[in-house]
Amino acid sequence: QKEVEQNSGPLSVPEGAIASLNCTYSDRVSQSFFWYRQYSGKSPELIMSIYSNGDKEDGRFTAQLNKASQYVSLLIRDSQPSDSATYLCAVNEGGGSNYKLTFGKGTLLTVNP
Amino acid sequence: NAGVMQNPRHLVRRRGQEARLRCSPMKGHSHVYWYRQLPEEGLKFMVYLQKENIIDESGMPKERFSAEFPKEGPSILRIQQVVRGDSAAYFCASSPGMGGRETQYFGPGTRLLVL
Numbered sequence: 001q002k003e004v005e006q007n008s009g010p011l012s013v014p015e016g017a018i019a020s021l022n023c024t025y026s027d028r029v030s031q032s033f034f035w036y037r038q039y040s041g042k043s044p045e046l047i048m049s050i051y052s053n054g055d056k057e058d059g060r061f062t063a064q065l066n067k068a069s070q071y072v073s074l075l076i077r078d079s080q081p082s083d084s085a086t087y088l089c090a091v092n093e094g095g096g097s098n099y100k101l102t103f104g105k106g107t108l109l110t111v112n113p
Numbered sequence: 114n115a116g117v118m119q120n121p122r123h124l125v126r127r128r129g130q131e132a133r134l135r136c137s138p139m140k141g142h143s144h145v146y147w148y149r150q151l152p153e154e155g156l157k158f159m160v161y162l163q164k165e166n167i168i169d170e171s172g173m174p175k176e177r178f179s180a181e182f183p184k185e186g187p188s189i190l191r192i193q194q195v196v197r198g199d200s201a202a203y204f205c206a207s208s209p210g211m212g213g214r215e216t217q218y219f220g221p222g223t224r225l226l227v228l
Contacts, residue, residue, distance in 0.1 A: 004155075031214070032214055034216070034217075036219075042221070042222075043204055043219045043220060043221045043222045044156065044204070044219045045219070046216060046217075046218060046219075049214075049216055051214060088155070088156065090156075099144070099146070099161055099168075099169070099208075099215065100158050100161065100169065100172075101146075101148075101156075101158060101217060102158070103148075103155040103156040103157075104155055105154065105155040106155060
């Protein structure tokens with residue numbers, strides 16, 4: 001059973017702080033990793049994708065991947081109240097089923113003004 | 114609107130009725146995926162389709178659920194004889210189908226409530 005684990009939170013940070021979201025996965029052959037943001041009652045919205053070890057930056061967001069540790073994280077700098085949402089980590093299954101995404105249950109982030 | 118479209122956005126059914134959920138992929142996308150999100154649960158893969166082909170339905174319950182993606186028209190997720198446990202948000206995603214590293218983009222979802 002392939003698993004993706006996230007802290008459910010809630011993670012509460014003050015406005016302007018750095019929010020750090022973590023995710024571990026069980027399938028060593030996974031090759032693609034994604035962070036989605038989901039506002040309450042809405043659909044998942046892609047924030048970042050990362051495929052190689054190291055950091056990938058996009059605006060206020062930085063994704064970090066460590067395949068040896070089977071760990072992927074998302075940093076949000078200068079957090080804003082509008083960043084308050086559930087953040088979903090998704091990992092592809094790898095191998096012949098590499099289209100299949102396995103999602104974590106998500107981390108609820110609250111940014112306090 | 115070039116995004117993934119789903120309808121209806123909300124659907125109420127009584128136990129035993131049929132539910133039909135429709136999904137039109139993003140323009141230029143030929144691959145469709147259906148996911149289900151139960152209350153307090155993560156998104157779970159159900160089925161992956163290409164035009165006129167079901168590629169992987171391993172996440173779909175064996176009974177009452179079926180999916181199709183015809184040559185013309187939207188993809189349909191059909192749930193027969195709905196039960197209360199089918200109440201969930203059903204999301205459709207699409208990807209280009211160009212091979213390699215594909216990113217899936219999600220539609221707004223259909224919230225199904227079974228009374």
